[in-house]
Amino acid sequence: MSNFMNTDVLQAVRLSRTLDLASGPKCLLRDVSFRLEQGQILAVLGPSGAGKSTLLRMLNRLDEPTDGTILFHGKDYREMDTRHLRRRIGMVMQHAYLFPGTSAENVRYGPAQHGDGLADTQVSELMRHVGMAGYEDRDVANLSGGEAQRVSIARALANQPEVLLLDEPTSALDDASKQDIERLLVSLVRERNTTCVWVTHDVSQAKRVADLVLKLEGGQAAGLGTPQELLDA
Amino acid sequence: MLRLLFHTQVSLGLGQAAAVAVLAILVARFAARRGANIGKEIPLVLLRGLVQILLVGLLIAALLRGPWWTGIPVLAAMIFIASTIVRRRVPELPGAYTLSLLCMCAGAGGVLTVMTLLGIVEPKIIILIPVGSMVIAQNMNIQSLFLNRFLGEVRSHRGEIESALALGAAADRAAEPYLRASFHASLIPATDNLRSLGIVWIPGMMAGMVLSGSSPVYAALYQFIILGMIFTAGGISCLTATYLAPRRIFTPQQQLRPLS
Numbered sequence: 216m217s218n219f220m221n222t223d224v225l226q227a228v229r230l231s232r233t234l235d236l237a238s239g240p241k242c243l244l245r246d247v248s249f250r251l252e253q254g255q256i257l258a259v260l261g262p263s264g265a266g267k268s269t270l271l272r273m274l275n276r277l278d279e280p281t282d283g284t285i286l287f288h289g290k291d292y293r294e295m296d297t298r299h300l301r302r303r304i305g306m307v308m309q310h311a312y313l314f315p316g317t318s319a320e321n322v323r324y325g326p327a328q329h330g331d332g333l334a335d336t337q338v339s340e341l342m343r344h345v346g347m348a349g350y351e352d353r354d355v356a357n358l359s360g361g362e363a364q365r366v367s368i369a370r371a372l373a374n375q376p377e378v379l380l381l382d383e384p385t386s387a388l389d390d391a392s393k394q395d396i397e398r399l400l401v402s403l404v405r406e407r408n409t410t411c412v413w414v415t416h417d418v419s420q421a422k423r424v425a426d427l428v429l430k431l432e433g434g435q436a437a438g439l440g441t442p443q444e445l446l447d448a
Numbered sequence: 449m450l451r452l453l454f455h456t457q458v459s460l461g462l463g464q465a466a467a468v469a470v471l472a473i474l475v476a477r478f479a480a481r482r483g484a485n486i487g488k489e490i491p492l493v494l495l496r497g498l499v500q501i502l503l504v505g506l507l508i509a510a511l512l513r514g515p516w517w518t519g520i521p522v523l524a525a526m527i528f529i530a531s532t533i534v535r536r537r538v539p540e541l542p543g544a545y546t547l548s549l550l551c552m553c554a555g556a557g558g559v560l561t562v563m564t565l566l567g568i569v570e571p572k573i574i575i576l577i578p579v580g581s582m583v584i585a586q587n588m589n590i591q592s593l594f595l596n597r598f599l600g601e602v603r604s605h606r607g608e609i610e611s612a613l614a615l616g617a618a619a620d621r622a623a624e625p626y627l628r629a630s631f632h633a634s635l636i637p638a639t640d641n642l643r644s645l646g647i648v649w650i651p652g653m654m655a656g657m658v659l660s661g662s663s664p665v666y667a668a669l670y671q672f673i674i675l676g677m678i679f680t681a682g683g684i685s686c687l688t689a690t691y692l693a694p695r696r697i698f699t700p701q702q703q704l705r706p707l708s
Binding site for chain 1: 612
């Protein structure tokens with residue numbers, strides 16, 4: 216009954232990750248929980264080493280939780296096919312990490328992994344959405360940092376993810392590109408009503424973009440609430 | 449000059465080996481003074497190499513009296529030892545020993561078996577062991593190059609690999625560009641050996657055959673056969689590694705393992 220009533224898209228349940236190192240166990244994240252409904256943006260805020268990227272990587276299952284789990288539409292994500300899960304929970308990293316080739320080839324990469332092709336018009340539409348119309352045949356080696364990040368956003372969106380994970384997507388960019396990419400991401404996420412987890416260390420960015428804020432310190436949750444509750448105090 | 453001092457073949461050989469070792473040590477000392485970190489290990493490496501090759505000489509001398517198949521356990525032992533050496537080149541790769549063993553069994557083992565069955569390598573101890581050891585040793589080098597390059601590529605392209613995984617790519621597909629680059633790089637020496645054969649170098653085995661009275665034309669053809677076997681064995685072992693290596697660096701959940 217409770218599952219039937221559950222409208223959460225994404226729920227982290229006491230999520231923890233501890234590494235077994237030769238020097239002893241190292242806890243990267245401990246007992247972090249939150250729930251997100253459709254279209255909500257959660258900003259994960261904290262200093263370097265707080266566990267922000269660890270959390271995001273676990274949400275995409277690039278890393279495995281050592282305790283706790285993640286529920287995706289109420290279902291334990293470990294029971295799902297990993298590749299299918301990653302298609303539904305997309306990720307944009309701090310650096311674009313584009314694959315050698317053209318912008319269009321990068322955009323087509325995700326759907327191609329699942330046997331789907333994108334028509335030229337669909338590629339052009341995605342490129343237009345990220346402000347890169349006309350760049351389809353451009354070799355990615357010749358793109359600026361901001362342009363490359365736009366293509367990496369289009370590449371993630373090509374999979375039509377229900378959740379978008381953003382790992383400090385503007386931190387490696389110059390100030391002008393930072394603002395452009397931030398505006399672009401907010402408009403894309405709002406327009407598509409995509410649920411989003413946005414890792415940032417920039418408090419003002421968290422205030423601008425988020426519906427909810429999760430503060431992490433030393434791998435533990437130091438607060439979860441609205442930006443007004445947590446950041447205006 | 450050494451022939452005036454040494455009167456038996458063995459004593460002459462030892463004298464010649466000592467002279468070459470002195471030269472190598474002098475070069476190593478000179479290199480150490482220029483900052484290369486090889487000075488201390490060279491005398492030990494030379495001594496170890498000399499002892500090993502002498503033991504092989506003694507072993508071959510003993511085996512010559514036995515049936516041809518006694519060469520099989522000797523070659524198998526060489527593959528086992530070669531796998532240990534490959535593992536040392538890539539200690540951070542989980543299961544590197546088993547991986548190398550399987551790849552070299554498929555490569556060197558497979559090629560030697562087929563060539564022996566076809567009669568291209570005569571089933572005689574005096575041929576089987578020297579030819580087999582050349583193929584295994586080169587296969588070991590190719591295998592080391594492949595795995596070393598592959599791990600280097602994975603380390604330096606971790607972001608690209610995880611981006612591919614995050615987009616839903618299968619682990620094999622995410623690693624494919626780096627497997628391809630490693631495959632190509634590891635076969636460059638074997639390819640160049642074939643390309644420059646007879647122009648840049650005259651291989652030791654051919655020189656040895658000519659010195660022992662074989663026809664130079666047959667010696668040349670046989671040397672080509674050996675290099676062809678080395679290339680084929682290397683290709684097969686690396687091809688096998690392209691299937692097996694990704695399983696060592698990714699978890700069953702298609703996560704890239706941390707590599708130190």
